[in-house]
Amino acid sequence: MPNNKPRIAVDAMGGDFGPRMVVPGALHAAKAGQAEVILVGDQDAIAAELSRRDVKGLPISVVHASQVVEMDEKPSEAMRRKKDSSIQVACNLVRDGAADGLISAGHSGATLACAMFTIGRVPGVERPAIATFLPSERSHTVIADVGANVDCKPFHLLQFGVMASVLAKTMLGRENPVVALLSNGEEKGKGNQLAKETFDLLRASSLNFVGNIEGRDLFAGNVDVVVCDGFVGNVVIKEAEGLASSMGRVLKGELRRGFFGQIGTMLALNALKRFARLMDYTEYGGAPLMGLKGSCLICHGASNAKAMASAVRMAARFVAMEANSHLSEAVAANIDLTGPRRQAANEQR
Amino acid sequence: MPNNKPRIAVDAMGGDFGPRMVVPGALHAAKAGQAEVILVGDQDAIAAELSRRDVKGLPISVVHASQVVEMDEKPSEAMRRKKDSSIQVACNLVRDGAADGLISAGHSGATLACAMFTIGRVPGVERPAIATFLPSERSHTVIADVGANVDCKPFHLLQFGVMASVLAKTMLGRENPVVALLSNGEEKGKGNQLAKETFDLLRASSLNFVGNIEGRDLFAGNVDVVVCDGFVGNVVIKEAEGLASSMGRVLKGELRRGFFGQIGTMLALNALKRFARLMDYTEYGGAPLMGLKGSCLICHGASNAKAMASAVRMAARFVAMEANSHLSEAVAANIDLTGPRRQAANEQR
Structure with a gap:
């Protein structure tokens, strides 16, 4: 848990409109004081969007990622071939504790796959x-x-x-x-x-x-x-x-x-x-991925700036409410019923 | 095929409102000259509805059925226990060639089951x-x-x-x-x-x-x-x-x-x-049951008189267009792909 605002990594390259919608949306949330925003993606493209706006004093930072997962790529291939994609870098930030959560309006399958393998699953969740x-x-x-x-x-x-x-x-x-x-x-x-x-x-x-x-x-x-x-x-x-x-x-x-x-x-x-x-x-705002160790939300590809701002706010709430910790407890409490191993054992009887 | 208007058996007891909605709906279709209507169900209840309306010269008849399938009955049990239900009697009429098609706003599962076993399936349709x-x-x-x-x-x-x-x-x-x-x-x-x-x-x-x-x-x-x-x-x-x-x-x-x-x-x-x-x-109007030898349409339980009239009209069209005959041909033309036996053979390879 952060000692103040949740730090949300935002895939700046995601969605139908890329930085043009994502950056202003994320800035809006940062301005409203709802989160500390880490913009992840092509630093030049992000800088171009930032330069047009007054961002002085806002809790934002930029982390460069040189690649973008295209919508027609297979998640598994994207993960293998694009180690420096904005989605992968955002996942790395969460894994390493440099961010408390992430949102992406990009390839949802790739986001799920990257998050699953980079951040890992809640114990007991298959x-x-x-x-x-x-x-x-x-x-x-x-x-x-x-x-x-x-x-x-x-x-x-x-x-x-x-x-x-x-x-x-x-x-x-x-x-x-x-x-x-x-x-x-x-x-x-x-x-x-x-x-x-x-x-x-x-x-x-x-x-x-x-x-x-x-x-x-x-x-x-x-x-x-x-x-x-x-x-x-x-x-x-x-x-x-x-x-x-x-x-x-x-x-x-x-x-x-x-x-x-x-x-x-x-x-x-x-x-x-x-x-x-x-x-x-x-x-x-966004659609939470449930069952991951980190707080990850995916957004509609057609998200506009307002939707992106909502998603950042929602991710921040997800982190602040410690949703994942409650989720782990609930999964553990029902593991007798849900556990794949127990299920497999039942089937063998 | 009838030598003039299609003869449609109408389950007068079906739907949330029974004869009160079904009878006027069927009469409307008969008046419009779209079908010859056979009202199937409790003859007293039907007569009560008919007595309040001017039906002189309309192509309608009544066939008595002493039982009604309730909405919470299991189709298999209803079929076994209620041999004289309005649904079953309507199916019998189609089987025996006394009607060209039927509609029911009653228990759709029971209608499907009765029709399947009484009227039979188009060859090749599982x-x-x-x-x-x-x-x-x-x-x-x-x-x-x-x-x-x-x-x-x-x-x-x-x-x-x-x-x-x-x-x-x-x-x-x-x-x-x-x-x-x-x-x-x-x-x-x-x-x-x-x-x-x-x-x-x-x-x-x-x-x-x-x-x-x-x-x-x-x-x-x-x-x-x-x-x-x-x-x-x-x-x-x-x-x-x-x-x-x-x-x-x-x-x-x-x-x-x-x-x-x-x-x-x-x-x-x-x-x-x-x-x-x-x-x-x-x-x-109605939802056609596809793959039966007869022309059967089921209607929404909440059907009002207008919806019932539409359903009669649709059933008449179904009969007049010889939909079932075209359907049989199409099934036969794709039987190599669709035939359960061929499929089973494929799976064994």
């Missing part, structure tokens, strides 16, 4: 997972996994639930987070093989498990945590994003045709913006 | 599937499976694609339907084990397969068919429904708080209604 804060009618719901693990076993999903429950507690302030399992029906007994077996594990766990949740109730805000595998979770969060965009485009098209008249146009566009903000999960 | 017409920015996209098969093998998904492609052609009039596979990334190589193996089968098929589609592109309308397993598909369609409802409730809440003022309220509510209609997949 599969780190990506959590996201899904907007709901009331507030936000933690959903995991949303893309790290597309083929899972029941004990993986249980562990996602255990870790996501800690996030709901530390990051959202929920006292005894309500946990549900995503399935094709509410009733016990609904689900594919994976969901059915996971149901039993969740029920046996220390979690406040309330049963299955259907797709139609994801946004009602009645639960704090939704558990699913990374294939389904990825489809779910991208569908929410896509549906909001599509609705927006449909409405805009009608406005252009004068369907609602002039006053209606303005009012409906306001409503639309509020909709979009509600459903834009990137607004909430 | 797993009948449920298709739905997902609304998109442009028109509609056929998505399957949306709930019949939660654990699938790659050749099942291929067959869903083959059958859904026929639906896109016959029901939506798409010439050479564009088929995509739902996955967690657009790039080839993305996906869980099931999706990856299905990708290769789809590419080798006679379908116009264009690759993976992500959740965010489901509503853009760039493809005609989306293939997925019934677990993911069910989550996807229910999420769309839920997100639209949640957005509606959020907006209504703001309207009530006077956020948009009096004129704005009216205009924004209009926009909201159009949103809801766009995203309410029940508006399109």
Whole structure:
């Protein structure tokens, strides 16, 4: 733990816009006094962005990295071939204790791979997972996994639930987070093989498990945590994003045709913006990687400066709340159920 | 084939509202001349609804069924214990050639089970599937499976694609339907084990397969068919429904708080209604069961009279377009790839 503000390494080269969005976003968070920012990436590109702004006295520093992981690279190859990528250097900083956490809007697979191998996993966690804060009618719901693990076993999903429950507690302030399992029906007994077996594990766990949740109730805000595998979770969060965009485009098209008249146009566009903000999960900042020894968050590739600032703030909160330490404890407390070895032993019986 | 209008057996007892919604809906379709309607269910309850309306000269008849499958019954038990349920009797009518097709807003699992065992499967089809017409920015996209098969093998998904492609052609009039596979990334190589193996089968098929589609592109309308397993598909369609409802409730809440003022309220509510209609997949009528020898459609339990009328119309179109005959041909044309036996042989190599 730092003796004052959390030190967050920021992959300055990540995202669709690179330093142009990342640097101002990180500066914004530094200005707000939420974190000490370490910008990692091409020092000239970063310096060019910094030179255009008043940064005097701000808690920022720059660490040079000569390479960038491209979006079409395989994580394993990127790790092997680009030892000096901005992602790898940021991971090294966390590993070496020079940073308390990191964020990247770059290649999420490469970030996960680098972090996993450089920083290491929480003892007992076999599969780190990506959590996201899904907007709901009331507030936000933690959903995991949303893309790290597309083929899972029941004990993986249980562990996602255990870790996501800690996030709901530390990051959202929920006292005894309500946990549900995503399935094709509410009733016990609904689900594919994976969901059915996971149901039993969740029920046996220390979690406040309330049963299955259907797709139609994801946004009602009645639960704090939704558990699913990374294939389904990825489809779910991208569908929410896509549906909001599509609705927006449909409405805009009608406005252009004068369907609602002039006053209606303005009012409906306001409503639309509020909709979009509600459903834009990137607004909430970043998606924590759960199960790593360090505090790592990935951001949407399309993140703008504001989203990057939110992500820095969220990473700082993740560090300040000692989320990883609570997460380790929760994993240990459920290790009898989640431990891969115990699971393997069960299967052999 | 009937020598005039398709004869559609309608489960009058199905849905959240039973005869009260189903009967007027079916009458509406009969009045519009789209089908000859056979109302199946408790004759007194049906007669009570009919007595309140002018039905003289309409092509309707009633077939009594003394039992109703309740929503919490297991399909297998319902089939065994309720030989005279409205669903079973409707299936019998189709089997015996007394009806050309059937629709039910009742227990969808029981409808599928009854239809499968009473009417039988198209040769070569191992797993009948449920298709739905997902609304998109442009028109509609056929998505399957949306709930019949939660654990699938790659050749099942291929067959869903083959059958859904026929639906896109016959029901939506798409010439050479564009088929995509739902996955967690657009790039080839993305996906869980099931999706990856299905990708290769789809590419080798006679379908116009264009690759993976992500959740965010489901509503853009760039493809005609989306293939997925019934677990993911069910989550996807229910999420769309839920997100639209949640957005509606959020907006209504703001309207009530006077956020948009009096004129704005009216205009924004209009926009909201159009949103809801766009995203309410029940508006399109029913969800065809693909792979059965008869024409069977299931409807949303919450279907109102208008939705039931749409479903009758859709069933009539399904019959008139000889969708099942085209579907049989398409399945046969891809049997080398889809046939379970061939698949099993491949696995043994």
